[in-house]
Structure formats: C-alpha cells, structure tokens
Amino acid sequence: MSDTKTKKKKKRAPPPSSGTPSTTTAKTPTKKDSKDSKLDTPNGDAQVSPATVNTPPPAPPTGEGDDEDSVRSLSSPVFPGDEGRETPSPLPRASLSAADIASWASSQKSNAEIKGSPLNKHKQKHSQKDSINRLYSNSAKKEAQVMAQLARDMAGEVSTSTGRPQIISRQSRTDSKSIKPLAQRQKAMLEKKEEDIKKQQEIKKEEEAKECSFAPKRFSKAPTYLKRKTITTGPPKKVSVYVRVRPFTSSEKDSGSLNLEGLHLMSSSNDAKPAEVVVLNTAPPIAGFSGLIGQDATNRHVFERVFKSPQELVLRGGSANLFSYGYTGGGKTHTVIGYGKERGLFFLAAENLLKELKNDKLFLRATACEVYGDDVYDLLGEEKIKCQLRTNADGQLVISGPSSIQQMNGVAEGGAGEHATLVTKAAGLRSTEVRKPEDLKFINTTCVSKRATGISTEHDQSSRSHAILRLEVVSTEVLAATEEVESLEAEMPALQNALDNARVAAHDVSYEGSVRVLRSVTLRESIIEGKDDADLVVKSVTDDNKICLEGVEGGDEPKTAGEWAKQLDMDELAITDVQLPKEYAGGKDEREAKKTENSEKQDNLLKLVNDKQAEVDKAKAKLTAAVSAGSKALGGSMLLCDLAGADYDNRQENSQKESAAINKSLLTLKECFRSLAQATDQKPPFRESKLTRILQDSLDPTESSTRRNKESASVMLVNISPAASLKSGTINALRYGQMFAAATQQGRRQSVKGMDRRMSRLSIVRKADPEVIKTLREIYKDAGKTLKETNEILAKFEGREEMLLEKAKAKYWKTKKNMVKVTKSPPKGSKKKPAEGKKGEKGEKGEEGGEGEDVGEKEGGEEETEKVEDNKVEEGGEMTKTE
Numbered sequence: 104m105s106d107t108k109t110k111k112k113k114k115r116a117p118p119p120s121s122g123t124p125s126t127t128t129a130k131t132p133t134k135k136d137s138k139d140s141k142l143d144t145p146n147g148d149a150q151v152s153p154a155t156v157n158t159p160p161p162a163p164p165t166g167e168g169d170d171e172d173s174v175r176s177l178s179s180p181v182f183p184g185d186e187g188r189e190t191p192s193p194l195p196r197a198s199l200s201a202a203d204i205a206s207w208a209s210s211q212k213s214n215a216e217i218k219g220s221p222l223n224k225h226k227q228k229h230s231q232k233d234s235i236n237r238l239y240s241n242s243a244k245k246e247a248q249v250m251a252q253l254a255r256d257m258a259g260e261v262s263t264s265t266g267r268p269q270i271i272s273r274q275s276r277t278d279s280k281s282i283k284p285l286a287q288r289q290k291a292m293l294e295k296k297e298e299d300i301k302k303q304q305e306i307k308k309e310e311e312a313k314e315c316s317f318a319p320k321r322f323s324k325a326p327t328y329l330k331r332k333t334i335t336t337g338p339p340k341k342v343s344v345y346v347r348v349r350p351f352t353s354s355e356k357d358s359g360s361l362n363l364e365g366l367h368l369m370s371s372s373n374d375a376k377p378a379e380v381v382v383l384n385t386a387p388p389i390a391g392f393s394g395l396i397g398q399d400a401t402n403r404h405v406f407e408r409v410f411k412s413p414q415e416l417v418l419r420g421g422s423a424n425l426f427s428y429g430y431t432g433g434g435k436t437h438t439v440i441g442y443g444k445e446r447g448l449f450f451l452a453a454e455n456l457l458k459e460l461k462n463d464k465l466f467l468r469a470t471a472c473e474v475y476g477d478d479v480y481d482l483l484g485e486e487k488i489k490c491q492l493r494t495n496a497d498g499q500l501v502i503s504g505p506s507s508i509q510q511m512n513g514v515a516e517g518g519a520g521e522h523a524t525l526v527t528k529a530a531g532l533r534s535t536e537v538r539k540p541e542d543l544k545f546i547n548t549t550c551v552s553k554r555a556t557g558i559s560t561e562h563d564q565s566s567r568s569h570a571i572l573r574l575e576v577v578s579t580e581v582l583a584a585t586e587e588v589e590s591l592e593a594e595m596p597a598l599q600n601a602l603d604n605a606r607v608a609a610h611d612v613s614y615e616g617s618v619r620v621l622r623s624v625t626l627r628e629s630i631i632e633g634k635d636d637a638d639l640v641v642k643s644v645t646d647d648n649k650i651c652l653e654g655v656e657g658g659d660e661p662k663t664a665g666e667w668a669k670q671l672d673m674d675e676l677a678i679t680d681v682q683l684p685k686e687y688a689g690g691k692d693e694r695e696a697k698k699t700e701n702s703e704k705q706d707n708l709l710k711l712v713n714d715k716q717a718e719v720d721k722a723k724a725k726l727t728a729a730v731s732a733g734s735k736a737l738g739g740s741m742l743l744c745d746l747a748g749a750d751y752d753n754r755q756e757n758s759q760k761e762s763a764a765i766n767k768s769l770l771t772l773k774e775c776f777r778s779l780a781q782a783t784d785q786k787p788p789f790r791e792s793k794l795t796r797i798l799q800d801s802l803d804p805t806e807s808s809t810r811r812n813k814e815s816a817s818v819m820l821v822n823i824s825p826a827a828s829l830k831s832g833t834i835n836a837l838r839y840g841q842m843f844a845a846a847t848q849q850g851r852r853q854s855v856k857g858m859d860r861r862m863s864r865l866s867i868v869r870k871a872d873p874e875v876i877k878t879l880r881e882i883y884k885d886a887g888k889t890l891k892e893t894n895e896i897l898a899k900f901e902g903r904e905e906m907l908l909e910k911a912k913a914k915y916w917k918t919k920k921n922m923v924k925v926t927k928s929p930p931k932g933s934k935k936k937p938a939e940g941k942k943g944e945k946g947e948k949g950e951e952g953g954e955g956e957d958v959g960e961k962e963g964g965e966e967e968t969e970k971v972e973d974n975k976v977e978e979g980g981e982m983t984k985t986e
C-alpha cells in the first residue's frame with residue numbers, strides 16, 4: 104500500500120526548477136505519510152531516512168572499513184560542505200532489509216518519525232532539501248529511485264554536483280559489508296547503462312562506416328529489400344560486391360559499337376565515399392553493390408579501392424580473396440591478370456604485399472588451378488594437368504596434382520601382383536616462388552595463355568571455367584615444411600589403397616562367396632561361419648517376403664519363414680547370409696596358413712599407414728611451429744578467382760553438364776557468402792561444389808587448418824561492358840552480382856534476426872508479445888495454413904510481429920469468408936498460396952527482378968503491404984514513397 108501511495112506522492116512532488124540541485128524545501132511529510140513509511144529498528148529507534156542523504160551512486164567495493172561494527176551501524180554520512188559539522192550518532196541498521204529501505208527511501212515520508220533524532224536534524228538541515236530536489240531534478244524517475252537507494256546504502260560517498268551521480272572516494276565508507284551486494288548491483292546497473300550507451304555509439308559508427316550504402320532517396324525505384332537493409336548490424340562485413348564497367352575496346356570503337364542504353368553508374372566521384380547503386384534502364388534497377396568503378400579507373404585504382412584494405416589481413420596471417428565475375432569480354436582477365444603494361448590486380452596485390460612484408464626472409468608461394476565442369480586442373484606448368492580432390496584424415500582438402508611413379512617397399516598398390524611395388528604418388532598443386540613481382544610473369548606466360556589461347560571457341564571456354572590463383576606468405580622453413588607435408592600426404596592414398604586391397608584379399612583367402620539360407624534362429628546365433636546341414640537353401644524371396652526353398656518338397660511355393668517352420672516342424676527360422684569357407688587342397692591347415700600370411704601382410708601395411716600418418720602429423724606440427732615461430736604474416740594468403748559466367752547465354756554448344764556445374768558452383772559460392780555473412784553456427788556449404796571446396800580454407804578455414812589467423816575478407820567484382828551488343832550478358836552478370844550482394848546483405852540482416860530493425864539502431868531487442876503471436880497463429884490456422892507454414896511466416900517476420908498482425912488482420916479477417924472457401928475447395932490445379940519458392944527460384948536464376956531472396960521473404964499476400972512498410976525505413980528514417 105505504501106508503495107503505491109509513495110509513488111503517487113512522488114508524482115505530485117514539486118518539479119525541479121532546473122537540472123541543478125534545488126534548495127527548495129521538500130514537501131513536508133504528513134502524519135499519514137510518516138505512518139506509512141515508518142521503519143522500525145529492533146531497538147525501536149527510528150531509522151535514518153536515506154532520502155535525506157545526498158543521492159549517491161555506487162562506488163566500487165574496496166573492502167575498506169569492512170568491520171563487524173560497521174555492519175551493525177550506519178555511520179553518519181558526510182555531505183559535501185558538511186565537513187567539520189557535528190556528526191550525528193550512528194544508528195543501528197542491521198535488521199533493515201533492502202526492500203524496507205527502498206520502500207522507505209522512495210516514499211520520503213519517514214522524516215516525521217525521526218523528527219527528534221539528531222541525525223534527523225542534521226539531515227533536515229543539510230540534506231533533505233538538496234537531496235530530494237536533486238532527485239526530482241533528474242527527470243528520470245528510475246534514476247531517482249536508484250539514487251535514493253544508493254543514498255541510503257552508500258551514505259556520504261557520492262556527490263551530485265552535476266545533478267547526476269558521481270562516484271567519489273570510498274574512504275569514508277564504514278558499512279560496506281552490509282551494503283556491498285546492493286551497492287554492487289547499483290554499480291552494475293550504472294555500468295550497464297554506460298555500456299548500452301557505448302554500444303549505441305558503436306552501432307552508429309559502424310553504420311556510418313559501412314561500405315555498402317543503399318538506394319539514395321532520389322532513386323525511388325530501388326528494390327524494396329535495399330530499403331529494408333538500411334539498418335544493419337551484425338558481424339564485420341566479410342564480403343563486398345563491386346561493379347566495374349570497362350571502357351569500349353578499340354575494336355568496339357572502330358565498329359561503332361553503341362552504348363548500352365540507359366546504363367548509369369550512380370557512383371560518387373569522391374573515392375572515400377563508396378559508390379552506391381547501379382541503375383540500368385530496365386525495371387527493376389540493379390542495385391545493392393558496395394561500390395562502382397567507372398570506365399576511367401585503372402587497375403591500380405581498383406586495387407587501391409577494393410583490395411588494398413582486405414589485403415592488410417594477409418599481413419596478419421589472414422586471407423584476402425578477390426572474385427571477378429562477368430560475361431565473356433567483360434574485363435575479368437584484364438582486371439585480375441592484366442594485359443600489356445596494364446598490370447592486373449594479381450600483380451599489383453603481390454607487389455604491394457612484397458613491399459609491405461618488409462622482411463627479407465618472407466616471400467610468396469604461388470599456385471594456379473582451374474575448375475572446369477567438375478574437373479580441376481593444375482595450370483602452373485607446361486601443360487594443364489588434371490587433379491584429384493580428396494579429404495585427409497583431418498578432414499582437410501588435399502589437391503593431388505601431377506603424379507609421379509615411385510617405389511614403395513612393401514606396397515602393392517594394384518593388389519594383384521606380389522611384386523607391384525611401384526605406386527603413384529600425387530603431390531599437391533605445382534607451385535613457384537615469388538620473391539619479386541616480376542616472378543609473376545609465369546601467370547601470363549603459362550596460365551593465361553592456356554586459358555584463352557587464340558580462337559574464339561577457346562575464348563568462350565575460358566569464361567566457362569573458374570581460374571584460381573593463390574599466393575601464400577612463406578619463409579624458407581615454412582616452404583620446406585609445407586612441401587614435406589604435401590609430399591608425405593601424397594603417399595597416403597597409395598598406402599591406404601594397398602591396405603584396402605589386402606583386406607579384400609584376406610576375405611578372399613578365407614571365403615568363396617556366400618549362400619542365403621533359412622536357418623533356425625538359435626543356430627543363427629551360435630554358428631559363426633560356413634553352412635550347417637540343417638540350413639535350408641533359399642531359392643528366391645518374393646516382394647512380400649515369402650520364401651522359395653531348394654531341395655524341399657513343395658519348395659517352389661512361396662511361404663513365410665513361419666509357415667515353413669510350421670510345415671517342416673522346425674524351430675523359429677530366419678533368413679541368413681552365410682559366408683562359404685574357401686576349400687584348399689591342403690585342407691584346413693593350408694587355409695589357416697594362408698590366413699596368417701595375409702593377416703601379417705595386413706599388419707605390415709597397417710603399420711606403414713600408421714607410421715606414414717605419424718610422419719605426416721610430425722611434419723604438420725613442424726609446419727605449425729614454423730608458422731607460429733615466424734612473422735605473423737606467415738600463412739597469410741591472397742586468392743584471386745576469375746569466375747566462369749553463369750549459364751544464361753543459351754550457347755547451344757555448351758553441354759548441359761557443363762552449365763549445371765557452373766551454376767551449381769556459383770550458387771554454392773553465393774550460399775557460402777551468405778552463410779559467412781551470418782553470425783550463426785550454420786556451416787557454409789563448401790562441400791557442395793569443387794570450387795567452394797577449394798576455396799574453403801581461404802574463406803573459412805576449419806579447426807585443422809594450418810592457417811594461424813582464420814580471418815578472411817572477400818571482394819566480388821562484377822566486370823561489365825558498356826557495349827549495347829553485350830546487353831543481355833551484362834544485365835545477367837549484374838543480376839547475378841546483385842544476388843551475391845543480396846546474399847551477403849541478407850546474411851547480415853539475418854544475423855540481427857529477432858531484433859526489430861527500426862529499433863536496432865538503439866540496440867534494443869523487442870520481444871514479441873505472446874498475445875500477438877497467439878492471435879497470429881489463430882488467424883493463420885483459420886486461413887488454412889499448416890503449423891509449419893505458420894512457423895515459417897513467424898520466423899520470417901520475427902521482430903515485426905505487430906506489423907504482421909496488422910497485415911494478417913487486414914488480409915484474412917476482411918476476406919475470411921473467401922479465404923475459407925478457397926482453402927476448402929481449391930480449384931483443380933490451383934495452388935494453395937502463391938509459391939514462395941518459385942519466386943525465389945526465379946530470382947536465383949536472375950531471370951526476373953533479381954530479388955529472389957527477398958521476394959521469398961514475403962508471406963503470400965503480405966508482399967504489397969510489406970513494400971509500403973519498407974519504404975518507410977529509409978536511411979535517416981525518412982519516408983519515401985515508391986512509385
């Protein structure tokens with residue numbers, strides 16, 4: 104009761120004249136008030152009113168003054184300016200509960216009860232007016248309550264010179280033991296408040312600094328999802344998507360090639376401010392990129408702009424990756440490798456890296472490979488060599504490059520010949536040392552020429568494969584250790600094969616085929632190998648598990664096992680596959696001798712495998728040690744990938760298989776990017792394509808990776824041409840790039856799932872009202888949605904349930920009758936609701952809109968309303984209407 108009343112009283116309390124402490128006399132407590140707020144101590148003494156003490160915030164516990172006496176008594180507070188005044192005698196407080204004190208403190212009513220006490224006089228004289236008015240001078244009621252409690256518990260430790268609590272020396276504290284927990288709680292509260300403010304500031308900063316900005320207000324037709332994404336938080340951005348448009352080539356100029364109609368690069372001339380969107384004169388516009396690079400930009404400019412910063416990660420042992428994507432002739436090779444004097448990003452990045460390493464002992468190790476269809480080729484060398492991918496004992500990918508035949512004693516890989524001791528050893532990709540930028544010449548002389556030699560069909564084909572160029576920071580020791588690991592690992596498959604073969608042979612030594620029998624269940628359990636006389640040989644088994652038997656009267660008539668048992672008057676029978684022991688001329692002895700011989704062989708091979716694995720482990724440990732002992736840049740890697748174009752050009756000569764492989768790998772890559780941008784435990788689907796399997800260690804290494812720094816940053820460049828003749832290729836490349844951009848953006852958006860986007864600036868998590876959820880479930884149930892569908896919708900709109908409820912009400916309650924009718928008897932062939940997946944698929948294929956990811960988010964009929972809603976959430980909170 105007193106609580107309610109005191110609250111009311113507080114409301115009626117005189118408002119502060121300003122934010123500074125007032126000297127106005129506080130409201131005089133009434134008799135009723137004092138009755139309500141009376142606090143009795145065991146000895147009947149009235150307790151000091153905390154509210155009469157200057158409002159103190161918590162001070163960190165120091166332990167000083169923590170003696171027993173101080174626990175039982177409250178020493179008088181020392182107020183600012185009170186030094187030297189007569190100190191009131193201490194009052195007992197041991198029996199006071201925090202709740203009592205809190206209630207009393209907030210009520211401000213105990214003054215009447217303690218009128219006569221010396222402390223009360225002191226309080227009234229020096230503190231009451233100030234403290235109460237200071238409390239009220241702070242408009243935040245909660246803060247006043249906190250301060251009142253603090254005043255009671257931490258008397259004399261705090262000054263409120265600014266009207267806000269300030270922690271001052273804790274030296275005067277004498278009762279810390281009794282108040283410590285509460286003080287700590289209060290302190291924690293204040294700390295939390297400060298932390299929240301800091302968080303808000305950080306989020307704001309992050310948003311300001313974010314590279315990817317969205318549709319400027321002047322472009323009202325930007326895709327709706329872009330507008331929704333104006334508020335993002337989550338993990339550091341790992342993937343940025345840029346568009347680069349190349350100038351007309353001289354041949355295009357000569358042939359009077361026309362400009363691609365309506366191509367606008369909505370870029371900023373200010374390099375520090377990333378470009379914003381691409382708007383093509385097609386609807387809807389293509390946007391969502393981190394930045395745009397215009398026709399005048401040189402490769403050096405591109406490097407400085409998009410790759411220099413991620414490359415800093417390499418110097419810290421992380422991985423920087425650049426992907427170049429686009430229609431054939433878009434400028435990928437120009438960007439990544441470069442032509443003539445215009446060096447590509449691979450060269451420029453390596454040059455910069457070598458310069459930045461500032462360490463004579465460090466250099467780079469380069470490899471180059473190509474993923475074409477479902478095959479991987481080593482590009483470094485005189486000729487392309489097909490590689491195999493396999494996973495080692497640690498679950499790491501091993502690329503087996505060019506193979507060599509070598510002799511391994513005791514290993515007969517083929518399994519057939521006893522003397523076949525020559526095995527194939529396939530080491531990793533061929534590599535070359537890069538100690539100065541010129542060492543990268545091999546890229547032009549070997550890899551590029553191999554990918555794009557001459558004729559046009561070859562040229563077409565070059566854009567149908569993914570080329571992966573990689574540089575890794577190494578030292579002599581690290582390089583030696585890496586090569587040792589690769590060399591030893593290359594021997595493992597041969598040893599494993601030999602062991603597997605020996606195991607198969609061991610079985611062949613002992614058995615020669617098997618027979619299916621109907622056998623007594625008891626016998627089945629007791630007999631280990633071979634056929635028993637009592638076994639009934641099964642001739643065939645019908646689809647409904649009826650059995651025909653050999654050598655039994657009426658055996659051709661199918662019967663169940665139970666029926667046969669009954670007919671033959673046998674125990675329970677069951678079908679059993681029995682291995683038939685191999686017969687030897689020398690009988691059982693010979694068989695046993697053969698078995699022993701084989702078993703020894705197996706043991707030897709197993710030992711070889713184990714020994715080799717131990718060597719591999721040792722070499723890996725050596726590598727890890729070499730990496731750890733050296734510069735932090737060791738193990739850092741840079742990967743540049745010239746991606747194949749997606750299958751959108753309907754080139755007849757491209758086989759279905761080839762196109763499927765490209766699309767699959769690109770979609771998997773997109774999914775990996777999306778997953779990487781999320782702050783979830785969900786693993787990116789690297790294993791789903793060869794391209795992403797190869798990229799995994801660079802993008803997101805596993806625990807077993809030798810990379811010391813697991814960080815990575817990736818850049819996707821969409822290379823396009825301004826030529827009208829390449830229109831469809833260009834548009835499709837942009838759409839595809841947009842999907843990557845959307846995937847990474849969506850990833851980040853999902854990482855703040857559950858957080859209301861409009862509130863996320865303030866880092867406030869809004870929990871869904873259970874009533875809202877309940878109503879939504881009821882509406883959807885009435886509307887004929889399954890529980891799964893409802894859950895999916897709720898998941899999609901998590902954090903926006905109230906808005907969803909409004910829409911659902913508008914949609915289903917108004918049209919309830921029709922809804923029910925439709926769901927009960929849908930016309931033949933019609934779908935229950937618009938297929939979300941289909942829309943998503945469309946977007947995935949880049950056929951329409953390119954917003955597949957986001958269209959999928961809309962819940963059926965909510966799409967339209969959602970758009971309007973989204974338009975409200977523009978940068979800066981301004982509202983713009985979509986036309």
Ligand SMILES: Nc1ncnc2c1ncn2[C@@H]1O[C@H](COP(=O)(O)OP(=O)(O)OP(=O)(O)O)[C@@H](O)[C@H]1O
Nearest residue numbers: 349350352430431432433434435436437562565566
């Ligand atoms: N930024 C640029 N500045 C000047 N010329 C460029 C630029 N980008 C590309 N080019 C020119 O455009 C032509 C096609 O470029 P490039 O060979 O790099 O395309 P591509 O995307 O690699 O094609 P493909 O996939 O078929 O190999 C080349 O003649 C190249 O010199």
